Amino acid sequence: FYHFFGVSGRQVITMSGDFNLTLFCEDNGPDADPSIQAICQLYQVEFEDSTAGLNVFFLLFAGAAVFMMQAGFAMLCAGSIRSKNVKNIMLKNLLDACGGALGFFFLGYGLAYGGSDGGGVRFIGYNDFLLLETAKSDTPGEDYIFFFFQFAFAATAATIVAGTVAERCKMSAYLCYSVFLTAVVYPVIVHAGWASDGFLSAFNTGNLYMDQGAIDFAGSAVVHLTGGTTALIAAVILGPRRGRFYDDDGQPLETPGIIKGHSAALQVLGTFILWFGWYGFNPGSALAGFGESPGYHDVVGLAAVTTTLAAASGAVGALAIDTFYEYTQTAEISYEITMAMNGCLGGLVAITAGCSVIQPWVSVIVGFIGGIIYFSFSKFLVYFRIDDAVDAIPVHFANGIWGVIAVGLFSDPVLQLRTYGSNVHHGWFYNFSDAHLLLIEFILVLFVIAWVSACMIPFFVVLKCFGLFRVDPLEEEVGLDVSHHRGHAYYDDTPSASALQALNDSRHGGGVRNVLAKPEEDDADGV
Numbered sequence: 304f305y306h307f308f309g310v311s312g313r314q315v316i317t318m319s320g321d322f323n324l325t326l327f328c329e330d331n332g333p334d335a336d337p338s339i340q341a342i343c344q345l346y347q348v349e350f351e352d353s354t355a356g357l358n359v360f361f362l363l364f365a366g367a368a369v370f371m372m373q374a375g376f377a378m379l380c381a382g383s384i385r386s387k388n389v390k391n392i393m394l395k396n397l398l399d400a401c402g403g404a405l406g407f408f409f410l411g412y413g414l415a416y417g418g419s420d421g422g423g424v425r426f427i428g429y430n431d432f433l434l435l436e437t438a439k440s441d442t443p444g445e446d447y448i449f450f451f452f453q454f455a456f457a458a459t460a461a462t463i464v465a466g467t468v469a470e471r472c473k474m475s476a477y478l479c480y481s482v483f484l485t486a487v488v489y490p491v492i493v494h495a496g497w498a499s500d501g502f503l504s505a506f507n508t509g510n511l512y513m514d515q516g517a518i519d520f521a522g523s524a525v526v527h528l529t530g531g532t533t534a535l536i537a538a539v540i541l542g543p544r545r546g547r548f549y550d551d552d553g554q555p556l557e558t559p560g561i562i563k564g565h566s567a568a569l570q571v572l573g574t575f576i577l578w579f580g581w582y583g584f585n586p587g588s589a590l591a592g593f594g595e596s597p598g599y600h601d602v603v604g605l606a607a608v609t610t611t612l613a614a615a616s617g618a619v620g621a622l623a624i625d626t627f628y629e630y631t632q633t634a635e636i637s638y639e640i641t642m643a644m645n646g647c648l649g650g651l652v653a654i655t656a657g658c659s660v661i662q663p664w665v666s667v668i669v670g671f672i673g674g675i676i677y678f679s680f681s682k683f684l685v686y687f688r689i690d691d692a693v694d695a696i697p698v699h700f701a702n703g704i705w706g707v708i709a710v711g712l713f714s715d716p717v718l719q720l721r722t723y724g725s726n727v728h729h730g731w732f733y734n735f736s737d738a739h740l741l742l743i744e745f746i747l748v749l750f751v752i753a754w755v756s757a758c759m760i761p762f763f764v765v766l767k768c769f770g771l772f773r774v775d776p777l778e779e780e781v782g783l784d785v786s787h788h789r790g791h792a793y794y795d796d797t798p799s800a801s802a803l804q805a806l807n808d809s810r811h812g813g814g815v816r817n818v819l820a821k822p823e824e825d826d827a828d829g830v
Contacts, residue, residue, distance in 0.1 A: 365587025382569025387782025463530030523706030531700025617650015620674025
């Protein structure tokens with residue numbers, strides 16, 4: 304067989320004895336025997352179909368993992384608030400996914416990626432609304448799965464705000480915000496940072512900003528800073544919960560009120576679900592796991608490792624500094640679980656931008672600093688009396704900024720070349736005479752904050768002026784589950800005191816244990 308096709312030594316993997324058809328077809332051009340050409344053409348078609356199918360499945364898995372993060376946010380938010388508002392926050396998380404899907408389908412996806420064919424710079428996309436262009440594509444399956452993957456990211460950006468405004472935001476206002484963010488605000492940032500004709504995109508095929516473009520591989524700025532900035536604006540305009548920083552007369556409290564979440568178990572469950580979802584978020588942003596280029600799987604593997612290490616070191620960093628801070632204040636030591644959880648999430652946000660261009664040992668540093676930044680910014684919010692029910696702002700806003708800046712400091716030239724095909728400018732710590740990438744990353748941060756602020760400040764101010772933003776104080780005091788959702792999330796089936804008393808009265812003198820009696824009293828009487 305090898306002799307018939309004239310196979311050279313280079314074309315045979317001698318270690319295994321397998322025939323390498325790819326190399327064989329590369330060495331035989333259009334002048335080869337027709338039978339050889341036919342075999343190579345058939346092989347090429349089968350290879351492309353198989354690769355496309357595997358990559359569709361890769362994005363299906365990654366997108367599903369990212370979408371699973373909605374459940375993580377829901378559990379984390381529910382556990383972080385009081386039980387009287389659980390139904391409300393659950394519905395808001397559900398509507399994030401629903402509103403995000405519709406907003407991104409009707410308008411957002413077209414603004415983000417419509418007409419992105421490279422060769423120039425555009426501020427927004429201009430077609431493929433309602434996926435009309437995708438339906439006419441030669442490869443609709445690949446385009447449809449790309450939409451699904453990008454929708455999952457859009458929904459994630461929207462749901463970041465849910466926890467921040469929990470226990471006091473009107474449902475109608477939240478639904479309007481969710482649609483507006485995913486349909487208009489977020490897509491413009493996506494186009495600028497990721498589209499092939501975005502003005503800051505490192506994937507721009509025709510006009511790279513400062514010859515490099517901004518590196519934000521999976522969205523520390525594009526996704527998390529967008530959601531975190533929106534959350535910060537909403538928290539400031541909406542105001543704190545009753546009893547958090549002010550009394551009923553509006554006077555500042557000397558010591559901020561502590562509003563505890565009702566379930567640490569739900570918080571931890573939500574954290575683990577989010578950590579799991581990040582393995583779709585970061586490695587999945589390679590958009591392909593199979594192909595002729597070895598860079599596909601190299602990027603995926605590295606992203607998984609750096610994601611893991613940053614999460615772990617972020618949790619350790621936040622827990623360590625919180626414990627040390629408490630010791631300096633009280634000379635006592637305790638370990639706060641919310642610090643470990645949110646520090647873990649802060650580390651994940653911080654590594655999201657550079658998970659494919661940062662060495663594993665550096666990801667430990669990035670995550671650890673991320674945990675410290677979370678702790679510090681959380682204290683900063685309390686100092687300025689900004690109420691964030693789940694600490695989403697320190698996690699996503701502060702660490703979104705840090706994650707992008709970390710790329711400007713630590714981006715490895717070799718890893719950057721493998722991921723983006725360019726390393727004209729790389730991490731400042733690898734070349735102290737070249738800070739261009741650091742400057743580009745800083746410009747990306749400024750652009751995201753400026754665009755989100757320009758859109759969301761007027762949006763929330765209008766809602767507040769028309770009384771559409773915040774619930775009535777009495778409804779807030781009673782709880783949004785009762786006032787807006789027809790009852791509590793948790794029902795207590797314990798019989799009423801009157802029913803128990805009636806049962807005891809019916810058994811009086813019958814030698815039956817009094818079901819209302821305390822156990823210790825029974826024992827004392829020898830009953």
